[in-house]
Amino acid sequence: MAMIEPVVDIAFDCLPLRSISRLDAPLDAPPEFRRRHELLAAAMERFGPARTYFLYNARCVFRLANSEIEGMIRFEFDGIVRTDASDLLTEQVDLESKLASDTCGGIPPEVEDWLKNRVEQAVAIEFDRFIAAGQLTERSSDLGQDVSLSTLAGFSGMNV
Numbered sequence: 778m779a780m781i782e783p784v785v786d787i788a789f790d791c792l793p794l795r796s797i798s799r800l801d802a803p804l805d806a807p808p809e810f811r812r813r814h815e816l817l818a819a820a821m822e823r824f825g826p827a828r829t830y831f832l833y834n835a836r837c838v839f840r841l842a843n844s845e846i847e848g849m850i851r852f853e854f855d856g857i858v859r860t861d862a863s864d865l866l867t868e869q870v871d872l873e874s875k876l877a878s879d880t881c882g883g884i885p886p887e888v889e890d891w892l893k894n895r896v897e898q899a900v901a902i903e904f905d906r907f908i909a910a911g912q913l914t915e916r917s918s919d920l921g922q923d924v925s926l927s928t929l930a931g932f933s934g935m936n937v
């Protein structure tokens with residue numbers, strides 16, 4: 778069976794929650810870092826660290842006209858992906874998506890909501906590909922254990 782070339786462009790950074798040992802945010806952290814910290818803390822409390830992955834610096838681009846310019850809709854998102862007990866298939870996707878840009882001349886709110894649901898479905902499929910390609914195992918090995926959130930975010934505090 779021939780592999781179908783993806784028609785939706787999805788990119789993300791993946792953080793296994795099991796790799797986080799310290800979840801405290803520095804007092805002088807910028808607002809974006811604080812927001813990410815709050816999302817991670819909520820995810821850790823709601824789901825726990827096992828089989829839970831935080832996706833960030835993420836985008837999903839739909840190209841409705843098969844053009845790099847016309848008919849493009851770009852969403853930015855971050856959120857959680859949970860896998861099944863085998864850690865080999867996506868079981869749940871919970872994202873915060875926002876429309877970042879479009880070249881469609883505007884998108885009605887109902888269509889935007891529908892597309893946000895498509896983002897979650899597309900991310901579930903892409904995350905399964907990420908797992909199958911061995912990238913999840915590689916990312917988890919690279920991070921190891923006992924990592925602080927500040928280290929992962931590259932934030933060392935003021936004047937450091």
